[in-house]
Structure formats: structure tokens, C-alpha cells
Amino acid sequence: MKFYSQQFSPFLKEFFRDNYSVEIDSFDFVKTKDGFNGDITMLVFPLQNKVDNDLESLSNEIGSFLVDKVNWVFDFNVVKGFLNLNILDIFYANFLKDMNENPNYGHKPIARDKGITLVEFSSPNTNKPLHLGHIRNNLLGDSITRILNANGYKTIKTQIINDRGIHICKSMISWLKFAKGTTPKSKGIKPDKFVGNFYVLFEKEYQKQIKNLISRGYKKDEAERKAPIFLEAKEMLQKWESGDEKTIKLWKRMNSWVYTGFDKTYKSLGIKFDKNYYESDTYLKGKKIVEKGISLDVFYKKQDDSICIDLTEDGLDEKVLIRSDGTSVYMTQDIGTAMQRFEDFPEMKGMIYTVGNEQEYHFKTLFLILKKLRIKWTNMLYHLSYGMVDLPDGKMKSREGNVVDADDLMSKMKITAKQISSKLGRLEGYSKSEKNDLHEKISLGALKYYILKVDPKKTILFDPERSIDFNGNTGPFIQYTFARIQSILKSNNVDSNVKLPIKLDPKEISIIKQLILYPDIIEQSLKSLSPAIISNYIYELVKRFNSFYQNITILGTKNVVKKNFRLMLLKNVAKNLNNSCGLLGIKLPQKM
Numbered sequence: 001m002k003f004y005s006q007q008f009s010p011f012l013k014e015f016f017r018d019n020y021s022v023e024i025d026s027f028d029f030v031k032t033k034d035g036f037n038g039d040i041t042m043l044v045f046p047l048q049n050k051v052d053n054d055l056e057s058l059s060n061e062i063g064s065f066l067v068d069k070v071n072w073v074f075d076f077n078v079v080k081g082f083l084n085l086n087i088l089d090i091f092y093a094n095f096l097k098d099m100n101e102n103p104n105y106g107h108k109p110i111a112r113d114k115g116i117t118l119v120e121f122s123s124p125n126t127n128k129p130l131h132l133g134h135i136r137n138n139l140l141g142d143s144i145t146r147i148l149n150a151n152g153y154k155t156i157k158t159q160i161i162n163d164r165g166i167h168i169c170k171s172m173i174s175w176l177k178f179a180k181g182t183t184p185k186s187k188g189i190k191p192d193k194f195v196g197n198f199y200v201l202f203e204k205e206y207q208k209q210i211k212n213l214i215s216r217g218y219k220k221d222e223a224e225r226k227a228p229i230f231l232e233a234k235e236m237l238q239k240w241e242s243g244d245e246k247t248i249k250l251w252k253r254m255n256s257w258v259y260t261g262f263d264k265t266y267k268s269l270g271i272k273f274d275k276n277y278y279e280s281d282t283y284l285k286g287k288k289i290v291e292k293g294i295s296l297d298v299f300y301k302k303q304d305d306s307i308c309i310d311l312t313e314d315g316l317d318e319k320v321l322i323r324s325d326g327t328s329v330y331m332t333q334d335i336g337t338a339m340q341r342f343e344d345f346p347e348m349k350g351m352i353y354t355v356g357n358e359q360e361y362h363f364k365t366l367f368l369i370l371k372k373l374r375i376k377w378t379n380m381l382y383h384l385s386y387g388m389v390d391l392p393d394g395k396m397k398s399r400e401g402n403v404v405d406a407d408d409l410m411s412k413m414k415i416t417a418k419q420i421s422s423k424l425g426r427l428e429g430y431s432k433s434e435k436n437d438l439h440e441k442i443s444l445g446a447l448k449y450y451i452l453k454v455d456p457k458k459t460i461l462f463d464p465e466r467s468i469d470f471n472g473n474t475g476p477f478i479q480y481t482f483a484r485i486q487s488i489l490k491s492n493n494v495d496s497n498v499k500l501p502i503k504l505d506p507k508e509i510s511i512i513k514q515l516i517l518y519p520d521i522i523e524q525s526l527k528s529l530s531p532a533i534i535s536n537y538i539y540e541l542v543k544r545f546n547s548f549y550q551n552i553t554i555l556g557t558k559n560v561v562k563k564n565f566r567l568m569l570l571k572n573v574a575k576n577l578n579n580s581c582g583l584l585g586i587k588l589p590q591k592m
Contacts, residue, residue, distance in 0.1 A: 192261025
């Protein structure tokens with residue numbers, strides 16, 4: 001808790017210098033445990049080995065010194081190396097006034113010496129639309145970028161678009177077989193969803209052919225390899241890599257359809273990228289690096305001409321990097337993409353891959369391969385692994401069509417927000433455009449908060465109806481609290497020269513204590529790469545505010561000093577909600 005450490009450090013340094021002739025630079029403070037008397041607790045036991053005194057005596061000496069020297073500390077008690085301090089209300093009142101004068105409280109300016117951190121997220125395949133799983137990925141990557149910025153880091157938001165490979169060829173072969181020349185426009189279907197439908201059709205036909213081959217006496221793995229439609233897709237991949245003009249033309253056409261669909265989805269989510277990379281551009285670089293790695297004895301060529309690396313001594317497996325037919329794999333392009341990025345941004349000091357936990361083995365392998373290639377910056381790479389998003393009836397599977405389309409989900413949530421708002425009757429006097437804007441903010445706020453409030457490592461069971469509830473730990477509940485504050489502030493100005501009350505209500509102090517924590521929360525969320533820490537902070541602040549709002553008179557008090565101070569408190573709660581929700585990419589409506 002840096003704020004308390006900063007406030008107490010000058011006095012504590014003086015104490016240890018004058019009484020023990022030692023210089024101590026840092027002191028640790030934590031929240032006083034529930035049930036104990038005190039406002040803040042100093043950890044004394046880490047300091048015991050620096051002085052010649054027992055823990056109990058040292059704690060009491062420090063407590064007596066602070067009561068005597070610090071005019072806002074009035075009492076203390078000691079519990080086994082924990083020094084609980086009682087602080088006067090004016091300390092918290094002064095903090096609020098200082099915070100009122102700092103619009104970016106808790107956020108650090110971008111520092112050049114921290115270099116650039118590249119955050120990769122989304123990274124879709126061009127054979128299907130973005131789905132619910134992609135939404136979690138995008139929201140995590142975008143929020144982590146915002147949290148990095150708040151901690152003073154310059155960032156580059158990027159994605160690697162997986163625009164080539166066997167999966168893309170499956171959609172292409174399927175379109176040639178089943179589309180009969182139809183297009184997204186002729187069918188009136190969102191273009192990325194149109195392409196995705198043919199990926200699903202491929203799988204259905206593939207499974208039918210496998211079943212047929214098995215009935216003719218083939219073993220399952222042999223049937224999977226020899227199914228005619230699969231062989232056609234493999235042949236198309238070889239044609240693509242050899243630059244076949246007809247194949248490339250179809251590939252460009254179908255990818256352009258998908259990009260149009262992606263752009264619409266990203267716009268709806270409020271996501272923008274600074275730099276895009278394409279597998280079709282980087283896989284050749286990866287192949288060259290792999291071929292060069294043979295001379296370094298990192299990779300080896302097998303009799304079937306495939307190129308591999310043996311990682312069994314490192315606890316992993318043998319990994320194929322180039323297949324026997326000369327085609328590359330995801331690992332190959334990831335090697336090339338990593339190298340390209342550090343060439344593009346030599347000042348980069350970190351790269352975060354936002355990818356689901358199903359790919360943990362892949363990234364362990366990638367980082368180890370780069371290390372064996374003697375790449376110096378491998379210690380800058382980090383895989384932000386996150387849990388999957390499941391539906392009530394189980395996992396989503398794109399090839400089977402069992403997915404929640406991202407656009408469909410956002411559309412349904414907007415309809416739900418409209419229905420709930422209408423039932424609550426809170427939209428009187430709103431124009432049509434105002435209603436539409438509000439519904440969009442509520443639905444996206446609900447979606448983003450529901451996803452980001454869960455620790456990234458945990459699996460999410462997504463429930464759209466629960467996410468959009470106007471009560472409880474939800475985005476709409478937080479948005480409504482903000483709008484409630486704005487309605488009060490709209491007709492009541494906050495006096496910047498407000499006189500500070502000597503005595504505060506415990507509920508006012510409770511809110512201010514939560515506001516004090518904000519800079520620590522931002523730092524913790526970065527260390528853990530977890531927006532959930534921000535979400536939990538916001539919800540706790542909102543709970544404390546609503547308890548205050550329901551029990552304390554704000555505008556009705558006859559005490560002008562108290563009224564002005566409480567308006568200043570509301571203003572800073574709103575400011576903090578706006579800034580902290582901004583780290584989650586959530587917009588807050590002025591009225592609701």
C-alpha cells in the first residue's frame with residue numbers, strides 16, 4: 001500500500017536513524033484485519049533483524065513515536081508484529097481534496113525508458129467468424145493493453161491473422177464443391193459467417209467420407225488420411241504454397257470476405273489494432289529460419305524430408321516444423337512472426353501472447369525453440385494463458401458449428417438491454433438515438449464486465465441473462481451507479497475550495513480508503529496480468545458507495561461543509577469509476 005508507505009516513510013526513517021542509527025528505505029503496510037482496532041497496519045516483523053530489539057518492544061516504540069510525531073495518528077495497538085494505527089478523519093479528508101485536483105489519479109504517464117510492450121490478441125483464422133471465445137481473447141488483450149498504459153508502458157496492439165494453411169483450404173474446397181457460385185452478397189449473409197458455414201460443411205462431408213471408408217474395411221486413422229475431400233484440401237495447400245494462380249485468386253477473394261466481417265465485429269466491440277501480421281507473410285521467414293537451424297544442429301531432417309526438433313530431453317516431444325511435403329505448420333510461422341516483430345520494433349522490451357490455455361504446450365515449445373536458436377530476447381516473451389468460455393451445454397466446436405457467433409451474441413444482448421430498460425421504465429424523454437446509444441453501452445458493458453471479472457486462468461460458463469442484470473456484480477449495476485452520481489452532480493456544483501470537515505462518517509472513510517487503493521490495484525493487475533483485479537476493485541467501490549448513498553443524507557443536510565464535501569466525494573467516486581472502467585474498455589452513460 002504505497003500511499004501509506006509514502007506518508008509514513010519520512011517519520012519512520014527519522015525514527016530508525018535517530019534511535020538505531022540505521023537507514024531503512026521501505027516500509028510495508030497492509031489493511032487492518034477485520035475485527036481488529038485500527039485504520040492501517042504496519043508490518044514490523046520484517047524490520048526486526050535490522051535492529052537489536054525484540055518485536056513487541058520495537059512495535060510499541062514505533063507506535064509511541066508516530067502518535068507523538070504525526071499529527072494525524074492518535075492511537076495504536078500491537079498484535080504480534082502487526083502495528084495497528086488509528087488515523088484522524090482529517091487525513092482522509094485531505095487525501096480526497098488532493099485527489100480532486102488530480103484528474104489522472106493512479107495512472108502514470110508513458111515512460112520512454114520502459115520501451116515498447118507488444119500485446120498480441122484475437123489472431124483469428126480466416127475460415128470462420130469470431131465467436132464467444134474470441135470475445136474473451138479480445139477483451140483480455142485490449143484490457144491488458146490499457147492496464148499497461150496506465151502503468152506507464154507504451155504498447156503496440158497486434159494480431160497475427162492465420163490466413164493460410166489446411167483449415168483455410170478446407171473452406172475453399174467446400175465453397176468450390178457446394179456454393180454453386182453464391183457469395184455473401186447474393187445470400188445476404190455476413191461475409192465471415194458465410195465462409196464459416198462452408199468450413200462446417202467440409203467437416204460434415206469429411207465425417208461422412210470417413211464413415212464410408214471405415215465401412216469398407218479401413219481403420220479410422222487411415223480413413224481420416226485418405227478421405228477424398230481431405231486429400232483435395234491437402235492438394236490445394238500445396239498448390240497455394242507453390243503459387244498456383246487460380247488457387248491464390250480464390251484465396252484472396254474468400255479472405256477479403258472474412259476481413260470485411262472481422263472489421264464489423266471489431267468495430268462493435270470497440271477494438272482497434274496498431275499493427276497486423278499475416279501468416280502468409282511470415283511463414284516463409286519461419287521456413288528460412290528452420291532451414292538455417294539445421295546448420296546450427298538445432299533442427300534435423302528426417303528420411304521423409306520433414307524437418308524436426310527433438311525436445312524430449314527438455315520434457316517435451318519431437319516437434320515437426322516442416323512437413324514431408326514441404327508445407328509448414330503453425331510453429332513455423334510463429335517463429336517467423338516473432339523474429340519479424342523484433343526487427344520491426346527493436347526497442348521492444350516485452351511481448352505478450354494472449355492465447356487460450358489449450359495452447360500452453362505450443363508456447364512452451366515456441367519459447368524453447370527460440371532459446372535454442374540463441375535468440376537473446378526470449379526472456380521477454382510471455383504467454384497470457386486463459387481458460388475457455390463454455391456454454392451451458394458444453395464446449396464450443398467451430399467445425400461442428402456449435403459456436404456462439406460474436407455478432408449474434410452482441411445483437412441479442414442489445415435486445416435484452418432494450419427489454420430490461422423498457423420494463424424498468426427509465427427511458428422517458430430519451431430520443432431514439434439516445435436509447436440506441438444507451439442500449440449499446442449497457443449491453444457491451446454487461447458483456448465486458450462479465451468476461452473480465454473472472455480471473456483469466458479460470459473457465460467461464462457464459463450466461464447472457466445473468467450478465468445483463470441491473471443488480472449485483474454486473475456491468476449494468478456499475479453503470480447505473482455512475483449515472484446516479486451524474487444526476488446529482490448535474491444540478492449541484494462542486495466547490496474546489498471546499499472547507500474540510502474535521503469529522504467524517506465511517507461510510508465516507510470506507511469509500512476514501514477504497515479510493516486510496518487504486519494505484520496499488522493498477523500495479524497488481526499488471527503484475528498478475530488480470531483485469532479481474534480491477535473488476536473486483538470497482539465492485540467493492542460501488543458497494544461501499546451505495547451503502548453510503550442509502551444511509552447518508554447528501555443534499556438534504558443543513559451542514560454546508562458536509563454537503564460540499566460529500567459532493568466532492570461523489571465527484572471523485574465518479575471519476576474513479578470512469579477511469580477504472582476505462583481499463584476494462586467499458587463506457588459509462590451519463591444518464592440511465
